Amino acid sequence: MKNSKKKRSGFVKGQSDFTQLPTKFVYLNNGTEGSMPVSVIKALNKNLKKWANDPTTSYETDPVLGKRQKKNRQAMAQFLGVQLNNVCLTDNTTMGLSMVMMGLNFKAEDKLIITNHEHPSITSPTWILKQKLGIQVEVRDFPQPAELSRMNADQLIDYLFPDIPELRNATALCISHTYNTTGVRLPLDKVKKRTDKLNIRYLIVDGAQGLGMVDMSKAGNRVDNCDFYAAPTHKWMNGPPGTGVLYIKNLQLCPPEFYPPLSQKMGAYMSGDEAHACIPMVEALTVRGCSMIPANVALTKLLKFFDKIGGQAKVEQHILGLSCTVRDYIASQSPDSLISPADNELQSGLVSFYPFNWEHPQKCFKDKDGVIAVVDKLLEEGVQVRYVPFPTVDFSDECKLQGHAPNLIRDCSGEPVEQTFAIRVSTGYFNTPEDVKLFMKTLKKVLTV
Ligand SMILES: Cc1ncc(COP(=O)(O)O)c(C=O)c1O
Numbered sequence: 001m002k003n004s005k006k007k008r009s010g011f012v013k014g015q016s017d018f019t020q021l022p023t024k025f026v027y028l029n030n031g032t033e034g035s036m037p038v039s040v041i042k043a044l045n046k047n048l049k050k051w052a053n054d055p056t057t058s059y060e061t062d063p064v065l066g067k068r069q070k071k072n073r074q075a076m077a078q079f080l081g082v083q084l085n086n087v088c089l090t091d092n093t094t095m096g097l098s099m100v101m102m103g104l105n106f107k108a109e110d111k112l113i114i115t116n117h118e119h120p121s122i123t124s125p126t127w128i129l130k131q132k133l134g135i136q137v138e139v140r141d142f143p144q145p146a147e148l149s150r151m152n153a154d155q156l157i158d159y160l161f162p163d164i165p166e167l168r169n170a171t172a173l174c175i176s177h178t179y180n181t182t183g184v185r186l187p188l189d190k191v192k193k194r195t196d197k198l199n200i201r202y203l204i205v206d207g208a209q210g211l212g213m214v215d216m217s218k219a220g221n222r223v224d225n226c227d228f229y230a231a232p233t234h235k236w237m238n239g240p241p242g243t244g245v246l247y248i249k250n251l252q253l254c255p256p257e258f259y260p261p262l263s264q265k266m267g268a269y270m271s272g273d274e275a276h277a278c279i280p281m282v283e284a285l286t287v288r289g290c291s292m293i294p295a296n297v298a299l300t301k302l303l304k305f306f307d308k309i310g311g312q313a314k315v316e317q318h319i320l321g322l323s324c325t326v327r328d329y330i331a332s333q334s335p336d337s338l339i340s341p342a343d344n345e346l347q348s349g350l351v352s353f354y355p356f357n358w359e360h361p362q363k364c365f366k367d368k369d370g371v372i373a374v375v376d377k378l379l380e381e382g383v384q385v386r387y388v389p390f391p392t393v394d395f396s397d398e399c400k401l402q403g404h405a406p407n408l409i410r411d412c413s414g415e416p417v418e419q420t421f422a423i424r425v426s427t428g429y430f431n432t433p434e435d436v437k438l439f440m441k442t443l444k445k446v447l448t449v
Pocket of ligand 1 (some may be wrong): 032
């Protein structure tokens with residue numbers, strides 16, 4: 001992607017700091033990867049050079065670059081409104097979730113609940129637990145898109161997690177804060193209430209599509225609704241690649257309830273020495289060999305960037321404002337193609353819809369080749385969105401009617417399930433109303449066949 005010479009103009013504070021995003025290109029895929037403001041790129045370069053200049057001192061004793069990372073963890077803890085010893089810096093969401101799911105001392109008789117829309121960062125460790133331990137897995141199906149798009153948060157929580165014997169007293173509920181497929185954001189305070197009512201022991205949340213998109217100080221987004229919350233700082237936060245955060249609620253967490261699976265500190269819990277036995281779990285998970293610490297230092301610059309632009313509430317307002325415009329546009333032309341819900345509480349910075357024929361908007365298409373063709377045509381016109389697959393239950397007849405073979409994936413039971421494909425638009429902080437207008441104009445052109 002070539003950079004244009006013209007300077008990026010800003011619509012809200014700090015947008016012109018995203019100097020590496022080309023100006024004549026509309027990037028609407030923050031849900032996959034973010035860009036970085038210039039202050040973060042500079043801090044990353046500066047700290048890499050500092051490290052290269054004196055590697056051993058940097059790693060062993062430097063107050064900022066040093067291996068325990070207290071300053072970097074403290075800055076992130078403050079951003080999340082939690083304590084230093086609730087926070088471990090990771091490489092990404094997948095690492096955080098894997099640490100949790102491999103760390104908890106699950107037994108064969110335990111039960112995990114997930115939904116059929118979880119990302120592989122949850123389903124993959126779930127499969128391992130099922131294969132290795134024979135753990136029970138209960139998969140809850142989301143409603144079909146037509147029903148989902150009209151639901152409110154309470155209705156959806158009742159649908160997904162009803163008070164039924166299959167869910168009561170489960171060991172863990174593993175879900176996403178925001179679904180990368182449909183853009184549904186679950187209010188975590190309400191989910192927490194439901195897990196308490198169902199007497200589920202752990203609430204484990206995949207925050208890949210949460211942190212940096214929404215205001216984490218709001219009741220429905222707070223990480224302390226969860227026992228564990230794993231998130232990236234390389235997506236909506238727009239931090240360096242290979243950075244992320246894991247929140248752990250229980251400050252006393254230790255073996256045998258939880259064994260640190262990626263750590264050099266298990267010995268501390270076995271020493272019998274009380275001073276060592278109470279080492280915070282986040283610290284045990286931090287001491288895991290050399291990490292990309294210069295990138296974590298650059299994160300502290302990123303948190304200052306958030307302060308400069310007015311804080312998380314401002315960021316959320318901008319992102320959700322733009323996604324509302326996208327949603328309304330799709331709804332006004334082809335209400336049946338819309339997948340993302342209209343309810344304020346469920347809304348996020350992601351909008352998903354099935355592509356459709358502009359002249360005959362009731363004709364949606366959901367097959368892989370058709371959807372990818374639209375994404376590719378948009379890219380040729382200088383607009384980047386992405387396609388997302390997700391499972392459906394009523395696709396096969398429709399597929400057969402259209403002469404397409406259903407696309408199959410495997411769910412947690414190992415059974416093949418059918419999936420449909422949709423277009424997903426992410427409206428990031430760096431996007432402007434002009435970007436969204438250009439997307440809408442280009443979409444109309446591409447779908448007019
Ligand atoms: C819901 C969800 N979970 C997890 C991930 C993986 O994120 P990471 O690259 O931070 O591990 C993604 C990436 O798109 C995602 O959308």
